[in-house]
Amino acid sequence: MYASRKYLAIAWILVLPALIIRVFTTIYPIIETFRISLYEVKLLQGIREFVGFDNFIQLFQDSKVITSMGFTVIFVVGSMIGHIVLGIALALILNMKFAGQKILRTIVLLPWAMPMVVIAMASKWAFNNDYGLINDFVRWFNPDFNLDWLIHTNTARFAVIAVDLWKDLPFFAILVLAGLQFISAEMYEAAKIDGAGPIRSFISITLPMLSRNILVLSIFFTMWRITSFDIVYAMTSGGPGESTALIAYRVTTEAFTNLNTGYAASIAVVLFLVMALLSWLSMSAAKRVDY
Amino acid sequence: MKKWSSFFMAGSLSLAVLAAGCSGGGTNAGSAANPTDAAGSGGKDEITLYTIQSTNPNFQAWLDEAQEKSGVKINWVAAPTDSDTRQQKVSTILSSGDSSVDILEVNDEMATSFKNAGWLEPLQDTVLTEDIMEQLPQGYMKDMLTSAKGDVLGVPSYTGYLALWVDQKKLDAAGMNSIENKEDFINFLKATTKDGQYGYGGSWEKTYVFNEIATFVNLFGGDYYDWTNGNSREAVKFMYDMANTWKVTPVDQIADKYEQMNQKFIDGKYASVFMWGTGTDYKQANRYGPDQIHMVNMPEFANRSIFTDSWSYVLNSASKNKEAAIRFLKYAASEDGELNGWKNFDRYPARADVAANEAVTGDIKEIYTEIQATNEVRGRPMLPQTMEFISEMGTLFQNYIQDKITLDEFCVKAQEAVERYQ
Numbered sequence: 001m002y003a004s005r006k007y008l009a010i011a012w013i014l015v016l017p018a019l020i021i022r023v024f025t026t027i028y029p030i031i032e033t034f035r036i037s038l039y040e041v042k043l044l045q046g047i048r049e050f051v052g053f054d055n056f057i058q059l060f061q062d063s064k065v066i067t068s069m070g071f072t073v074i075f076v077v078g079s080m081i082g083h084i085v086l087g088i089a090l091a092l093i094l095n096m097k098f099a100g101q102k103i104l105r106t107i108v109l110l111p112w113a114m115p116m117v118v119i120a121m122a123s124k125w126a127f128n129n130d131y132g133l134i135n136d137f138v139r140w141f142n143p144d145f146n147l148d149w150l151i152h153t154n155t156a157r158f159a160v161i162a163v164d165l166w167k168d169l170p171f172f173a174i175l176v177l178a179g180l181q182f183i184s185a186e187m188y189e190a191a192k193i194d195g196a197g198p199i200r201s202f203i204s205i206t207l208p209m210l211s212r213n214i215l216v217l218s219i220f221f222t223m224w225r226i227t228s229f230d231i232v233y234a235m236t237s238g239g240p241g242e243s244t245a246l247i248a249y250r251v252t253t254e255a256f257t258n259l260n261t262g263y264a265a266s267i268a269v270v271l272f273l274v275m276a277l278l279s280w281l282s283m284s285a286a287k288r289v290d291y
Numbered sequence: 292m293k294k295w296s297s298f299f300m301a302g303s304l305s306l307a308v309l310a311a312g313c314s315g316g317g318t319n320a321g322s323a324a325n326p327t328d329a330a331g332s333g334g335k336d337e338i339t340l341y342t343i344q345s346t347n348p349n350f351q352a353w354l355d356e357a358q359e360k361s362g363v364k365i366n367w368v369a370a371p372t373d374s375d376t377r378q379q380k381v382s383t384i385l386s387s388g389d390s391s392v393d394i395l396e397v398n399d400e401m402a403t404s405f406k407n408a409g410w411l412e413p414l415q416d417t418v419l420t421e422d423i424m425e426q427l428p429q430g431y432m433k434d435m436l437t438s439a440k441g442d443v444l445g446v447p448s449y450t451g452y453l454a455l456w457v458d459q460k461k462l463d464a465a466g467m468n469s470i471e472n473k474e475d476f477i478n479f480l481k482a483t484t485k486d487g488q489y490g491y492g493g494s495w496e497k498t499y500v501f502n503e504i505a506t507f508v509n510l511f512g513g514d515y516y517d518w519t520n521g522n523s524r525e526a527v528k529f530m531y532d533m534a535n536t537w538k539v540t541p542v543d544q545i546a547d548k549y550e551q552m553n554q555k556f557i558d559g560k561y562a563s564v565f566m567w568g569t570g571t572d573y574k575q576a577n578r579y580g581p582d583q584i585h586m587v588n589m590p591e592f593a594n595r596s597i598f599t600d601s602w603s604y605v606l607n608s609a610s611k612n613k614e615a616a617i618r619f620l621k622y623a624a625s626e627d628g629e630l631n632g633w634k635n636f637d638r639y640p641a642r643a644d645v646a647a648n649e650a651v652t653g654d655i656k657e658i659y660t661e662i663q664a665t666n667e668v669r670g671r672p673m674l675p676q677t678m679e680f681i682s683e684m685g686t687l688f689q690n691y692i693q694d695k696i697t698l699d700e701f702c703v704k705a706q707e708a709v710e711r712y713q
Contacts, residue, residue, distance in 0.1 A: 237497065
């Protein structure tokens with residue numbers, strides 16, 4: 001009894017530094033953000049007044065925030081569909097046995113290893129009509145092609161999603177590939193003996209066996225997409241107009257450029273609640289899917 | 292015993308990890324050739340400068356001279372090159388009371404934002420004495436660097452203009468000698484627009500385009516704060532016509548900041564642009580000169596008008612080295628300080644008496660003298676919530692240029708923005 005208490009005490013002491021760090025770097029900022037969201041804080045004008053839920057009412061009437069929320073939904077859904085569909089396809093390709101397979105797996109991961117800000121700054125040039133390599137490539141097939149991707153709402157949004165996919169898809173695929181390698185070859189052999197073709201095997205064996213893996217990955221990748229801001233910060237500055245301003249970018253702009261910290265906190269609180277809800281839903285779904 | 296030693300080691304390791312997180316950030320020390328009297332005790336003769344010039348090839352030469360003549364050892368921190376990041380970082384330093392930086396270089400947008408926030412130290416009693424103030428552009432000092440309480444908060448490091456730059460080869464090809472008025476300007480743009488090249492190039496990204504909107508508003512005799520004014524409307528309509536009716540400038544420049552615009556200008560895609568500075572980018576690309584790209588006087592529309600700007604040195608109120616910082620600022624405001632900037636950074640002196648100095652020579656001096664003599668020189672229109680206002684106006688303009696809103700809607704919303712951010 002004494003020994004177990006002693007070990008428990010030692011365990012607590014060892015965990016304590018991590019706990020203290022967590023409290024100061026996570027719990028305290030969350031509580032403070034909730035508190036500030038109830039104030040109108042405009043640092044430049046020296047304003048700090050308690051306004052209750054006014055900031056929350058305002059944000060649902062603010063066309064910039066509504067546009068940001070809309071694009072964030074498009075960005076997350078579009079990017080995640082791309083990640084899942086193309087990620088599984090890429091993982092299946094990487095799972096095939098062919099010469100140079102290991103080199104290909106390494107090369108495929110390269111974009112993921114690069115910082116998003118660097119990629120986004122390069123992408124700003126890549127999608128430029130005059131200097132961009134995207135249009136250069138298209139002009140191999142259509143020499144008269146002219147499009148400045150980042151000036152139209154739809155093409156700018158497509159470009160942002162495409163760059164996000166280009167960067168993180170390989171990582172998603174590699175993680176799916178890890179799941180693929182846990183599926184026993186015997187299951188495929190048994191299915192083959194029973195007359196199942198490749199498509200049937202994919203639908204009846206691969207997808208079900210990967211579903212939990214994909215679901216868990218999707219939770220994390222979705223959360224990362226929701227809090228993503230660096231891609232539009234460096235690539236489009238939220239433009240044209242506000243059409244590619246992700247919600248996390250809006251929080252950053254309000255907090256650090258406009259110095260409206262109270263309003264920024266209220267958007268952050270809504271974002272936090274949405275993410276908490278999504279996490280809970282996703283985790284509940286993950287528990288139900290089990291092969 | 293073994294258990295306790297393991298426990299002790301683990302505890303020590305945890306403390307070490309905690310302590311590691313508390314170590315300070317890095318700054319760059321000044322030149323090794325510091326003046327011997329500058330190496331002060333306890334940082335008394337040292338300052339940290341937050342600078343935008345650290346990537347300039349002549350920065351070290353400037354730094355050496357500044358240290359030698361001010362008698363202050365200057366550590367420096369490089370400001371980010373991206374304007375948004377720079378603004379956010381400076382805002383964070385000042386608003387949080389961070390004392391790790393003593394002197395900061397701020398542009399007009401930042402100066403206007405911060406001047407009434409109480410984060411900057413007044414300089415009128417210590418640095419900007421009456422004799423120096425007399426030599427600085429009065430309107431600019433009042434609009435940009437003087438707080439509502441009357442405190443003067445910054446030392447302008449140069450005088451710059453948002454001037455018209457033309458490609459002389461294209462001007463010659465258009466059969467023109469100069470661009471004197473609106474008709475000349477339109478004729479030049481139309482004559483030089485062909486084969487995928489445009490008469491005018493802009494930087495119409497939403498946080499940059501404000502400079503050009505305000506320039507045209509001034510040229511047309513409008514008022515940037517009054518969008519019921521017919522001249523203001525006419526100016527924006529003119530920009531719309533340039534892009535959509537005459538097609539002498541591309542709509543796709545709404546994604547461009549100065550780096551993209553300048554590259555296109557250097558590559559010959561544009562015949563003219565409005566641009567700040569003294570042509571450093573064009574010089575580096577071997578495209579600068581009287582027969583190539585050079586600055587010309589503004590054309591006269593309803594007015595002949597031009598914007599001036601500067602980057603100013605300001606003193607962080609939270610600084611713990613104010614004495615040394617003031618010595619540096621006195622140097623920066625002196626003739627020596629201004630000439631150092633001219634010599635190493637091509638920055639035209641802000642003080643009229645220094646600009647008249649025979650050490651300041653060349654074509655820039657000639658054109659600056661002409662501009663000063665013939666133009667209405669103004670500071671840019673800025674409101675307390677500067678960046679918010681700039682961004683909102685830029686967004687509205689982009690929507691108008693892309694036919695998402697009408698001119699009437701633009702003017703109504705622009706007026707609402709003026710009233711909201713005033």
